[in-house]
Every structure is written in C-alpha cells, then in structure tokens.
Amino acid sequence: MDDDTARRVLGISPHATREQARAAYKRRAKMIHPDRHANTSNAARHEAERAMAELNEAWRALRSGTSTPGDTVRQAANRERSTEDHVAARHDRARRPRDRECEICGYTPAVWIDIRALTGLIILHSSDRYAATLCKNCGTAIWRDVQARTLTLGWWGIPALFVNLAVLVNNRGYGASLRELAPPTARVADSPAPMSEPMSVTKPVTARVLPWLATISVVAIIVLVAIAAVRVRG
Ligand SMILES: [Zn+2]
Known part of the structure; x- marks a missing residue:
C-alpha cells in the first residue's frame, strides 16, 4: 500500500507525524475491531475483518516508511513534530463541525x-x-x-x-x-x-x-x- 492510500485509510493529513498516525490507527482499530461485531451478522463481521485488515496494512506501510534512523534526523523530526502537533490540534478542533460524515461508515x-x-x-x-x-x-x-x-x-x-x-x-x-x-x-x-x-x-x-x-x-x-x-x- 502506498503512503497516500495509507494516510487516507487512517484519516490523517500528509503532514501527520508517526505518533499521530499511530494514534489514528489505535483510535480506529478499537472502534471497528471485529470483536465488536461478534453478535451481529456474518456479513457485518466479514466487513469488519476486511476493514481491520486494511487498517493494519495502512499502519504497517506508514510505520516502516516513516522510521528515520540517525540522531540528527530524529532530532530535527522531533522539533518539527512539536510544531506540527500544535497545528494538527488546531486543525482537529477546527474541523469538528456537526455535519461531518461518520468516521466508521462514511x-x-x-x-x-x-x-x-x-x-x-x-x-x-x-x-x-x-x-x-x-x-x-x-x-x-x-x-x-x-x-x-x-x-x-x-x-x-x-x-x-x-x-x-x-x-x-x-x-x-x-x-x-x-x-x-x-x-x-x-x-x-x-x-x-x-x-x-x-x-x-x-x-x-x-x-x-x-x-x-x-x-x-x-x-x-x-x-x-x-x-x-x-x-x-x-
Ligand atoms: Zn456509521
């Protein structure tokens, strides 16, 4: 899976950090986890399993793609990350109008x-x-x-x-x-x-x-x- 698709699946912006990607992954995973569909129809359970597999794949793609060895690179990334976190937090608050679609089913x-x-x-x-x-x-x-x-x-x-x-x-x-x-x-x-x-x-x-x-x-x-x-x- 390429990075753009992975970000889309996780619902994060192209500027999101690894930590933000991880948080988005965990947040979605616990909502759509197939265990939650244990008592529903087979079709719903299969759909949840498919969505979960896609989510896992997206996180795997981004996790390996965004790891940067080397201290200098990491320090620079950390500095950038703190600014980005602020921007992302503001962005998150700004785009929380009531008419957005459901994050699970759209x-x-x-x-x-x-x-x-x-x-x-x-x-x-x-x-x-x-x-x-x-x-x-x-x-x-x-x-x-x-x-x-x-x-x-x-x-x-x-x-x-x-x-x-x-x-x-x-x-x-x-x-x-x-x-x-x-x-x-x-x-x-x-x-x-x-x-x-x-x-x-x-x-x-x-x-x-x-x-x-x-x-x-x-x-x-x-x-x-x-x-x-x-x-x-x-
Ligand atoms: Zn829904």
Whole structure:
C-alpha cells in the first residue's frame, strides 16, 4: 500500500507525524475491531475483518516508511513534530463541525461523541476514551458497549466508584445526542471511512445481564457497609 492510500485509510493529513498516525490507527482499530461485531451478522463481521485488515496494512506501510534512523534526523523530526502537533490540534478542533460524515461508515448525519469506558482496579482505575464523529448506528453500537463495560467493570474500587458516576453521567449526555440524531441516510461520496455500511444495531444496555448484576452487587455492598457502620456507632 502506498503512503497516500495509507494516510487516507487512517484519516490523517500528509503532514501527520508517526505518533499521530499511530494514534489514528489505535483510535480506529478499537472502534471497528471485529470483536465488536461478534453478535451481529456474518456479513457485518466479514466487513469488519476486511476493514481491520486494511487498517493494519495502512499502519504497517506508514510505520516502516516513516522510521528515520540517525540522531540528527530524529532530532530535527522531533522539533518539527512539536510544531506540527500544535497545528494538527488546531486543525482537529477546527474541523469538528456537526455535519461531518461518520468516521466508521462514511454516512451522514453524524454527531461528535466523547465517551469513556472505565475499569476499576481496587485503588486505581483505567479509562479508555472513544472520541469520534459517528452516525446513529455506529455511535449507538459503540455507546452501548462502552456503557455496558463501564457499568460492569467501572465500580470496582474506592476512587473508581466516584469517577464511574461522573463517567456514566458524561456518557449519558452523548447517548442523548445519539438518540436525537436521525438514522444514517447516505454515504458521502469518496469518504475514506473504513466500512461501507453503518454498524448493526446491538442489544440495549438494559437488556444485558452483567451491567445489572455488577451495579446491583455494588449497591448491595454499599448498603451493607452503611448498615454495619450505623450498628457499630449505635
Ligand atoms: Zn456509521
């Protein structure tokens, strides 16, 4: 795959650095990963596998093409990179209007979402960010997975408990904008989006077992601890 095609597949500008290419690759890979399509149709899964293979190829092409051995070259590249990062960050903010097409399937209308999946690890927590312009189908599929994961894994830690509430509230806000969004109607011609069709609709969060089980368990634990604390005092 040549560099121009690879950049198009990753959705980055010709001036993007290796780090930006890597970030774009990781961002897209976690959204279209075939695992996300495990419960959908065969056609959708094959399409995700094809898109994922293309993405991997694009990253491989750019990764080998942009590596520059030699310290002087690298230093110069680093200096250039920091300026480019600023320019790219400004550029990213500037081109985030609401009428851009879905980054996964290329359909419109699409809306910007910025949601997180939290995993509580007793005293630590880790969060995985999903920030992208998505159509109703792709956005809802990802939103439901992220929210279900957060409701299942986000509670397990003392600080995580509080962070999780904030994360869930933040995610809910973007869930509302996805619900208000009209269904995807047409693909923008020449869109570089990796998939050719919007993602399939998945199970609603409230119809999944694990989020309920985890949330109810955590509420029960909090209630038991509170009762125990009151008894000790009384
Ligand atoms: Zn889409």
